[in-house]
Amino acid sequence: MDDDYVRVEQEGAKLKLNQVFAYVNVKKIDDIDILLPRSRHNNEPRTLSSLDLSIDDAIWILDSLRELFSISDNNEQKRLMTMLLLEWGRDRIYNWFRGSQHHARQSIKLRTTIGDFSRPEDRRGNKPLDNQIELAVYNFYTSGEISRETSYKKQVIHPSPSRTPIPLRFLHLTIGETFEQFKMKYPNMEIGRSKFFSLRPTWVRERTPHESYVEIQNSVSWSIWKKLNSRYELLHLTGIFRALLEEIDDLWPNFITHSFHTREQRDYIALIKEKSSITTFAVVQQATIFTVYIRIGEEHRNLVIISDYLAHDTRFVYSGQKIIIDFLRKEYPNIFKINYVSDGASAHFKNKHNIHNLTHHHQDFQIEASCSFSSSGHGKGPCDGVGAVVKSTTTQHLLKDGSNASFSTSKQFFEWCVEKNDRMVVARSRRMEASNWSSTYMFEPNHPLEVRWLSADVINNEFENRLMPRWNLLFSK
Template identity: 30%
Template sequence: MDWNIPAEDCFLAVCDQCNDRSPSLILKGQFNTIDEDDKWSWSPWKTTNKKVDFNQICGTITSLLNEIDEKWTIFLLHSYSNREQRTYINDLRLRSSNSSDGAPAHFKNHLSMINLMHHKDDFNIEACWTFSATGHGKGPCDGIGATVKSSASRSILMSGTIISTVDDFYYFTKKFNDDAAQVNNTNEPPVHVYLLKRDVVKCAIKDVLTHRWKQLNGKNSHYFSQQIT
């Protein structure tokens, strides 16, 4: 049987060429030597009393195929939606300078939003912040953060390294990546590490951010408008 590349209509079960095909018709060809009365077991997710549990079911191969057929349309739609969402989110990330999940929490922080509006003025770099659903916002920064933290944790457990301050963590991570660059005969460490001192942050808040934040409509406001002068 020749299969064409599935299109949107295939996943939505409205395709004229494959709408009448069911998984059982395809799979039965693989079970020619199996007795239909043999006992099989499978473990689907079931929703009972608004709770989702992992259940083990025993039955014949026919009952298993019937259950697959019943869930096939829902599975196709879920699979298609999931793939399209991943493609769309990846495309947004390529066109964005920042990506994160948990949009409600970020939008409630009006200070971050007004800083985003001034990003071009502050750094002479255009910025775009893309928000996705919770649990879908993993980006490069998450992987880098996990890498440096796991490296420090392994060194503490295996080598007895003592890291008790921010400075300790910074110097360990910098040396770890500088050593990795030497091992690989390159001048570029895997991760560039920077330490932003508290005094620098306080100066930025005092000299720049405090005046900017005063433009907001009150301490508890969750909205603001940019003043064009």
């Protein structure tokens, strides 16, 4: 149709609208164009040359826009659809983006009511949980002070979609007590109990007590460790039920004290890890002195020391510390303090010789150090996991290749471990957002296990030349 016919139609529409407006006491309009949708095009169409774009560049940008649409969530897809022309209509909009008619319809409604690039308003009563709160809950569940990793290598699950094996973790407290601990640590985060329970990772489990019952009878039997003649022996006792209750009541103060020490030490170790940075770190040694877990800020390293020295004593600890410090000086030259965290084994850790060596630590190694001991029954830790990896890998190797693959000497076992771990990987947390990953710290490739050899001759020489004269002075005072 020509322009004259369009103008006549518009004038007729204006006349009818003014008649309606007069009936409802609304001001008349003089120009019908103010009621018509405005096109995004200017009077003079723009060209690619005015945008300094080639046809190939424009096609690549449009294809990237479609790809962005395909990986976006529902709300973001509706938002992206609002950039297209109203004149296209619903069918052309969803066909170009390869979306849905519902999204196209909602995008047209958003653009006409709110504007371009507007987001749909969530009018539900319960607002979606913030991503930062979800991440805080995940990190809380998987932290060492809330749950511990299993030491049984077969206790793993394969969660979807990656199906990567993840070892199980067990909560130290009940799920209700864990929620109360979270509220105490993060009082400003608003989250309900049921939502907190639902965010628990599938590999974090509650401790399931054995199904048992107590049948109250006049005569009962129980077992207890007793110290007899400087030795602890397991005694099997029989008596009345009241005697059992009195026995439990006598041991209750010791249990409360032990529980308090365990929790306080666990919180202190967690505080050391939290304050750890690129210039300070914590070395966690547990159960066996052959495995070392090193934590430097968000990064961690695993060190395995293999030796033909068979005694578990302070001599080995001192020589092992030299290997640890040499490794750290090479990899992290800016470190100025070491925090040693170990169990309370008196044979090699918690004794006067090791404490005396700690007072000479700065003199021997030119670096400050502190030492913390965990209570007995504290559970498994990273060092146990490192040892489990070494033993599990060795067991599979021997079962696969038979007796011909057996090791005749400890040195041969060390050489096999070095060869097995002769590859580079990049350690990274299981759940870390990409934005934080690129802007904080890029970890350097390293070996999954750093394997070092410590000869018995070296240990004996260091004892005769350094430790024995020092300890003799200690006894003479």
